[in-house]
Amino acid sequence: MMDKTFRKTMNACIGASVPCIALGTTGEVEDVISLTVEYAAKHGQNTPAVFVWRESVGFQEYAAYVKEEDGTETRVPALPSSVRSFKVQPVDGTIVAADDDFGGANVPFAIDFIRDFNCSEEGRNAIFILRDWHRHIEYNIGHIDRQLKLFEEITEGQGKTILAIGQPAWTDENIPVELNPYMYRAALDLPNKAERQQIIGQWLSHIQTNNAAQFPEILQLNDEDVERVADATGGLTRMQTVNSVLMATATQGTFDIDFILDEKKNLVKQAGFDISRPEKGFDVIGGLTPLKEWATRLRLRFTKEAFDYGFLSYPSGLLMAGVPGCGKSALAKAIANEWSMNLLRVEATDLKGSLVGESEAKTKRLFDVAKAAAPVIVFVDEAEKLLGKSDGVNDGGAHDAVLGQFLSFMQEDDSGVFFMFTANNMEKFSPELIDRFEGRFFIDLPSAGEREEIIKIHLELRKWKVEDFDLAELVRATKDFSGRNIEQSIKQAMGISMSDGLRPLEQKDLLEVFKTVIPTSKTKKNEIETMRTFVENGMMQGANDTVVKQATGDKSSKLKSFN
Secondary structure, eight states: OOOHHHHHHHHHHHHTTOSEEEEEOSSOHHHHHHHHHHHHHTSOSSOOEEEEEETTTEEEEEEEEEEOTTSOEEEESSOOTTOOOOEEEEOTTOOBOOOSTTOSOOHHHHHHHHHHOOHHHHTSOEEEEETTGGGTTTSOHHHHHHHHHHHHHHTTTOSEEEEEEOSSOOOTTTSOTTTGGGEEEEEOOOOOHHHHHHHHHHHHHHHHHHSTTTOGGGGGOOHHHHHHHHHHTTTOOHHHHHHHHHHHHHHHSSOOHHHHHHHHHHHHHHTTOEEEOOSOOGGGOOSOHHHHHHHHHHGGGGSHHHHHHTOOSOOOEEEEEOOTTSSHHHHHHHHHHHHTOOEEEEOHHHHOOSSTTHHHHHHHHHHHHHHHHOSEEEEETTTHHHHSOOTTOOSTTHHHHHHHHHHHHHHHOOSOEEEEEEESOGGGSOHHHHTTOSEEEEOOSOOHHHHHHHHHHHHHHTTOOGGGSOHHHHHHHTTTOOHHHHHHHHHHHHHHHHHTTTOOOOHHHHHHHHHHOOOHHHHTHHHHHHHHHHHHTTSSEEOSOSSOSOOTTOSOSOOOTTO
16 A cells, blocks of 8 residues: 555656655655555556666666566566555666776766656656765765756656655755755655555465464464554554564564564664553552543543544643642653553653754654554653743754644644643743643642542552551641652651661651651742642643542541642
């Protein structure tokens, strides 16, 4: 199944005699070659030739091959729509390189070869793929003028099209101004679920037919298994999808999803992002009932039933504000677990680049990965560092460009990418960005009842018996503490008891540490008061429990979230 965007771009540019398509890719050159040959073989009456140039080889023609019943592979100039399985490979004996002291394929020769190719005499049009052309496009002024002359000739309708590939994005900065009007910029999208299903299904059929004795478990797989594997490979390139499936087969004997997900994590990390499936849910989060209930309801919006019910789109995102240590990051992980969705974590440094256009290219790559992996949660921690007001920093407009990319994507995307932002300083966000989020919650300091839950959770996680402690006294001693204050204090108290002959943790250890803590309410007093105004004016909802069960030692069952 050919990528629809790729086919549309090729049809438009060839039909308009656009001389060069500057195609941005990230290590997907073989995918571009395969898609181009497939496009050419399904083009119709006049099947274009496809020539691939690389500096160390020269030009070589590529074509589609199908396997015959006797096992031989036969070149097929045109692919009927009924043919589902074929192979793209070089045509033997078609290497053409310059005859010089360097062995062959210099840049002037590449340009001259395209110029001298006569489509009328050959009886076919041609598509020329130039690999790593970003290294040569601005080699010197002579190369620029040579290319310009070629582009001018192609616009006259010679039946030639050039694909220049080799970097994530082509911009005004990396295309010479003389050539820019002649180069149409495009990008190769990652394969969607339907394309991944076809790729995986073809390999399943191949292995079941040719290697069933070696991998007997493969025979048990069906269409539902293929769909689950396609979901697991979301966010990978075509080649990465194939490699992960074949590696799983070689090591596990089948299309093992756990192996594929682990491999996917490694590949996504190589692209500069961290993807995971958190293991703990709301059971390790104390309090915050309003936000938990909101998230539980919102999970239904990712189902087919929601669209059947009348919803027209997936939810867009959740913005959580609060001072450091109030549990924003832990809650993001817990929601991902409760929703059974992957968490694609992004730091501000992941998207910032020192080169012109680099930040924008990294951001586009993030969106490409997220869209292909959807439904997925994109988690941006301390998002104001990335998308907050730039305070006059001279970055060549990169900040505004990245912000614009986020605003556009969050407004227009319909693939199921859910953005989850945390912020320590809401004042740095533009109103336009805040409006993109369906859920906007302020996480305040925990109430007395919430502090009791937090203390219980952290004691039980460390295998201490809650009944051995006076919770009422501990709750009172931790007034105005954040969740992090409490957790760190418990660990510090355990350090005291462990160093004292490995004796059990006692009440006095906790109270001793609590007395030394300067709570977040004092260290972040101004920030807390400022963010509380966002709840008061209706810009955000309060995430904390305002009415909870009676906390141990409390006289009132109605506990305000600000106490």
